[in-house]
Amino acid sequence: MEIYGGILSPYVARVILVARHKGIKHKLITPEGGIKTPEFLKMNPLGKIPTIKDGKTVLFESAVIVDYLDAKSKKNRVIPAKASDAAKARLIAQVVAEYVQTPTLALLRQRDPAKRDAKIVEDKLAEVNKALDVVEKLLSGKSWAAGTKFTIADAYAVPCIFYMDIVLPSFGAADSAGGRKKLKKYIAKVRKDKLTAPLLAEMTEALKNFRARR
Numbered sequence: 644m645e646i647y648g649g650i651l652s653p654y655v656a657r658v659i660l661v662a663r664h665k666g667i668k669h670k671l672i673t674p675e676g677g678i679k680t681p682e683f684l685k686m687n688p689l690g691k692i693p694t695i696k697d698g699k700t701v702l703f704e705s706a707v708i709v710d711y712l713d714a715k716s717k718k719n720r721v722i723p724a725k726a727s728d729a730a731k732a733r734l735i736a737q738v739v740a741e742y743v744q745t746p747t748l749a750l751l752r753q754r755d756p757a758k759r760d761a762k763i764v765e766d767k768l769a770e771v772n773k774a775l776d777v778v779e780k781l782l783s784g785k786s787w788a789a790g791t792k793f794t795i796a797d798a799y800a801v802p803c804i805f806y807m808d809i810v811l812p813s814f815g816a817a818d819s820a821g822g823r824k825k826l827k828k829y830i831a832k833v834r835k836d837k838l839t840a841p842l843l844a845e846m847t848e849a850l851k852n853f854r855a856r857r
């Protein structure tokens with residue numbers, strides 16, 4: 644399976660985590676010439692990463708790709724079979740993606756104090772904090788976000804935590820958990836876990852290289 648993209652993209656990172664967790668062999672490929680070339684647009688007319696090619700199957704949009712990977716192999720399901728468990732995992736993933744990651748990425752563009760828009764910062768920080776309070780309520784408090792097993796919730800949460808760790812301290816937060824107990828325990832766990840810690844390290848390295856090239 645070919646996965647097009649770079650690990651620094653949180654959308655790509657969630658797909659990579661799922662592929663690794665499920666033991667699906669893949670190659671991560673940086674699209675030659677970028678993601679707006681006629682060749683790439685033939686695969687993904689939106690010109691975005693992640694995009695995957697698995698034999699004749701070409702797919703884009705991380706949520707669709709995650710569903711495909713989970714359906715492709717029954718091993719290590721990231722979407723639990725029981726409806727209520729699946730919903731619980733999907734709910735955390737959705738809240739993280741929509742209400743934590745989106746304002747966190749908006750804040751990433753506000754990190755330079757000289758170019759900062761105070762109103763945007765205030766609004767986006769409030770959004771992140773409100774959403775993190777919801778995440779704190781939804782977290783299982785067990786080894787993984789939605790329970791005792793790695794699920795789609797973790798695939799979405801871990802890349803988001805990478806960006807929270809970069810962004811939130813620039814705006815005065817002591818740490819990404821902000822005093823939330825379950826979140827604090829969860830962040831400590833994913834920083835040490837054998838699946839997620841290497842991914843966070845790879846993202847850190849990719850960011851270092853990205854900044855060095857600029």
Ligand SMILES: N[C@@H](CCC(=O)N[C@@H](CS)C(=O)NCC(=O)O)C(=O)O
Pocket residue numbers: 651652653654678690691692693703704705706
């Ligand atoms: N909804 C898409 C978002 C993917 C996305 O925005 N990827 C970014 C990289 S982080 C991208 O390809 N941006 C290039 C562009 O939009 O032109 C998904 O979940 O896969």
